[in-house]
Amino acid sequence: MDLMDSQKVEAILGPQTSEETSSVAEIASKKQIPVLSFADATPNWATERWPFLLQASQNQLAQMKAIAAIVQSWEWHQVTVIYEDIDSSATGILPHLSDALREAGAEIIHVLALPHFPSSRLSEELEKLKGGQCRVFVVHLSLELAVHLFEKANKMKMMEKDYIWITTDAFTSLVHSINTSSISSMQGILGVRSHFPEDKPKFQDFCKRFRKRFGAEYPEEDNNHEPGALAVQTYDAVWSVALAMKQKSEKLNQKLLRRILLSDFDGLTGKVEFMNQKVAPAHTYQIINLMGKSYRELGFWTYGLGFSDTIIDPKYNYSSMKDLGQVFWPGAPWYTPKGWTLPAKDQPLRIGVPIGSEFQQYVNVEYDELRNFTYFGGFSIELFKALVEKLPFYLPYNFIPFNGSYDDLVKQLYLNNFAGVVGDVAIVARRCQYADFTHPYTESGLVMIFPVQKSGNKTLLFLKPFTRAVWILVAVISIYNGFVVWLIERNHWPELTGSALHQTGTFFWLSFNLHGEKLHSNLSRMTTLVWLFVALVISQTYTANLTSMLTARGLEPTVNNIETLQSSNAIIGYSRCLGDYASDLKSRKTGAVFLEVAEAKIFLAKYCKGFTVAGPTYKVGGLGFAFPKGSPLLPSVIEALLKVSESGKLRELETSMIASEKCMEVNLHDDDDISSLSPSGFWVLFVLSGGISTIALMLMLALLKHWENHIKQQFNRRVGQEESSGISSDTHEARFVLSLNIETVA
The missing domain is CATH 3.40.50.2300 (Response regulator)
Structure with a gap:
């Protein structure tokens, strides 16, 4: 401040740091003295706080x-x-x-x-x-x-x-x-x-004078005395102040600041002008x-x-x-440095691999306890190995099994526990905040898989409305009812007499062809009435179910898009293996399965005769390899992955993986078996019919027992009467049988 007052300082040039600039600008602004700073940068707030501060160095x-x-x-x-x-x-x-x-x-x-x-x-x-x-x-x-x-x-x-x-x-x-x-x-x-425009005479003249003066003042330095950027910028800044000071005024300092800001001339650095109190960049x-x-x-x-x-x-x-053109790199290698390297200790990269993948065709991890060795196989593993061979540098790595969810596995990259993740890892948004992914190495998309209608053998289609148990129960109850009617009506129908073979045929005929108008006993009529009601219900149910089966076989599958699933409230399940998907679809626990396109190819290759893809392909990220965010390895891996794809190796691995799957014949959701009615829907009818027939049978047996006792009493009474009359026992027996037949016929 004393210097400013005593020497009548009109402008200050030279502060090269923010600290120096702020100290000088604080004092100079109070004195309204322009300060030209050569610091790397001057923040906007500084020029607002100190209006006499100018940045003379380029942005x-x-x-x-x-x-x-x-x-x-x-x-x-x-x-x-x-x-x-x-x-x-x-x-x-x-x-x-x-x-x-x-x-x-x-x-x-x-x-x-x-x-x-x-x-x-x-x-x-x-x-x-x-x-x-x-x-x-x-x-x-x-x-x-x-x-x-x-x-x-x-x-x-x-x-x-x-x-x-x-x-x-x-x-x-x-x-x-x-x-x-x-x-x-x-x-x-x-x-x-x-x-700087070094070819211009002005610049060449400056350099000549600079070398001469610098050599005179510093003779101990080498002969190469070229001006640096700071010297050139300082020269232009001095010229800006000098040109502004040519015109004097009463308010010199304010006028000087204004004229400096209006500088517009060709300096050593080129065009010199100020914008927002800063020299043009x-x-x-x-x-x-x-x-x-x-x-x-x-x-x-x-x-x-x-x-x-x-x-x-x-x-x-x-x-x-x-x-x-060619750059001379440190160490003079013929190749361009990749910009990163493995740690100095040369430790292999830890590559995480998921355990328990639902598609072991992609990742299969097995541990051999006898050899104390962990085997890593599958499409993803082989692809990564092929990718490493395409890298322009040696990359040591070790596969490390990880037992946990895929999200947790990706988070391990964020925690620096792994240098990469290899497996059937889907590229989804929630994982991108923890890791960077390669391009998808499989076809991207999500497809819906559902079971196809199976035509089957129509020869025995008429038996399909009922399960085997129902047919057996129908036969048993029919034979039982026929037996009861035969037993009750055998003394009233001449057709029910004769040889054993004739009676057997008549018995089975009665089981399935009862004629109520020919029945003589109320018990047999009651049995027949209930059985006819049951038969009517069963026959109508049979007709309806058979019609439904015939109609359903001619319809297209109704599950063909996600909207259909939503409207029908179908269940979308999640399983851990291919077999679970197949069994759930077979039993209709799930209406459909959504899989990545790559996984769907494996599923359809294994169950080629029972399922198909329906609806559009929903775009998703696909499967990729994951690396820590900003990993320098990622660009090289992506390039190597493209090389593997362009060479045909990727398609070769995929074809080999799919070809290894043998098509399994699966009796998927046999509609006939599922639609066949079981005894659970008819047990009340069967119990009712069987119960009525049993009651009729018991009543008939009770009546026969009563008749037998009544006849024996009559027989004993007549025998006593006729013995007193002197009739032989043979004559008594003949008369008793004749009277029994007469009563039975009556």
């Missing part, structure tokens, strides 16, 4: 998008950010980089903030990064701190193959000033730096590749246009950096 958004475009070009999906622990980096770099990476399909998985001065904990932090899986590092550090970082990383063998280092403009714009010994530890680094960045004793210029990236070989009238713009 970092475009640079972060350039870095994200590089990451996207090489299909890297996870990034570790190393930045200097100052407030401007946290507020100006990380938010823009995070948003840009998210748009490019990548994410920041780890952030390492380093103190401004090198510390002993750097080795410890790098060791943690080395032990992780991510191998893509974005470095936003000052020159001195970045050099220290790369020298340390080189000693820890983190500048070798499979590592990717990308530096921002803060370091890249000054690589020309790094000595040869230091740059040898930075081989393969990709750098992004601001592009750069749109073009140059990409360089450190190699040998210096670096190689790969090309350019322009906001809204993409990559190009040159900035002056480029013939083509590319969406991918791959089109700029």
Whole structure:
């Protein structure tokens, strides 16, 4: 403040951090002195609080998008950010980089903030990064701190193959000033730096004067004295203030601020102008590749246009950096690093496999106690093995059985208990919050399976209305009723006399052909009346059921869509194996079964003669392999899965799986048996008829017993009378029999 008062300061240039900027801006705003800051970013609230604060450095958004475009070009999906622990980096770099990476399909998985001065904990932090899986590092550090970082990383063998280092403009714009010994530890680094129109005379003149003056003031430095981005931006900022101060006024400070904001001239960085108290952002960045004793210029990236070989009238713009040519990577591998690796301890990946899959054709887990060995088989397992063979790198893994629900299995990925899940895992929305899935490796869709009508043998169709038990009961009750009538009426019908064979035939005829008008006894009439009523009910029921069967055989199945199931309140069941599905449909416990298309193929292959698919295919996710969210392995697995599919191996495995199923002949829901009426519906009628016949039989036997006693009394009385008259016993017996016959006929 004393400096501002004593030296009559009219403008301040130079704060490079948010902390410095806020301190200076607070004081300068009270004095109404413009402050031009070179911090990475100035938040909107800062310019509102301090109206005399201007951001002279270019916005970092475009640079972060350039870095994200590089990451996207090489299909890297996870990034570790190393930045200097100052407030401007946290507020100006990380938010823009995070948003840009998210748009490019990548994410920041780890952030390492380093103190401004090198510390002993750097080795410890790098060791943690080395032990992780991510191998893509974005470095936003000052020159001195970045050099220290790369020298340390080189000693820890983190500048070798499979590592990717990308530096921002803060370091890249000054690589020309790094000595040869230091740059040898930075081989393969990709750098992004601001592009300046170096071919223009104004820029060349500035560089010439800069090198001359810098060499004079710092003769101990190397001969390569090129101006960095900060020097160029500072030069333009000074010109903005100088041009604004040409016109004096009484209210100089307010006028100066206004004229600075109205700056519009061609500076070293290009067009210089301010928007919302911030210098207009750069749109073009140059990409360089450190190699040998210096670096190689790969090309350019322009906001809204993409990559190009040159900035002056480029013939083509590319969406991918791959089109700029071969990159010299750390460790000089001939292949492009995949951006991730297995943990340093080289432990195999733990791949979870579900136990108890309802379709063991997909996943079959068996444990051999004698050999202490767990067998993993099935379509999904074989497909994953084929997929691993297509990966461009070696992938060690172990299958780990998991006994639990599929949802719990997927959640294990979220809990970092597994590195992947292989099995017949359906891709559904509720699981996507815990894991990422590959593309479906089976046909996607949900279909409805229902039993088909079976024509069967119509030769004995007339017997189907009743079950065998009913027919037996009808025969038994008919014979029994006929026997009772025969027994009662045998002395009244001449047809009921004769030989045993003749009487047997007449007996069976009476069982099924009773004539009420010929009956003489009231007991036989009562028996016949009840039996005729029962026979009428049975015959009408038989006719109705037979008609229903004949009609049903000519109808189309009524279950052909989900709306029919809903309207009929049919039960949709869940089972754990194919046999349960078949038996439930057979017994009509369930109206239909919904299965994935892939599972339906297996079901229909096994029960090919009893079921069919009805209705539309309802779109669902299908079956896929699951990995932790943001897993760097997922893109490579998806690509390998496509290769397996395109090679025909996927169809070969599927065909082999389905062909292994032998068609089973299943007597599915025989409608005739189900529709046949059982004795439970007629037991009252049978009991009524049998009971009446039994009562009639008992009454007849009681009457016969009564007659027998009555006749014996008469016989004994006559014998006594005739013995007194002198008649022989033979004569008595003949007369008794004659009188008995006469009474019976009467």
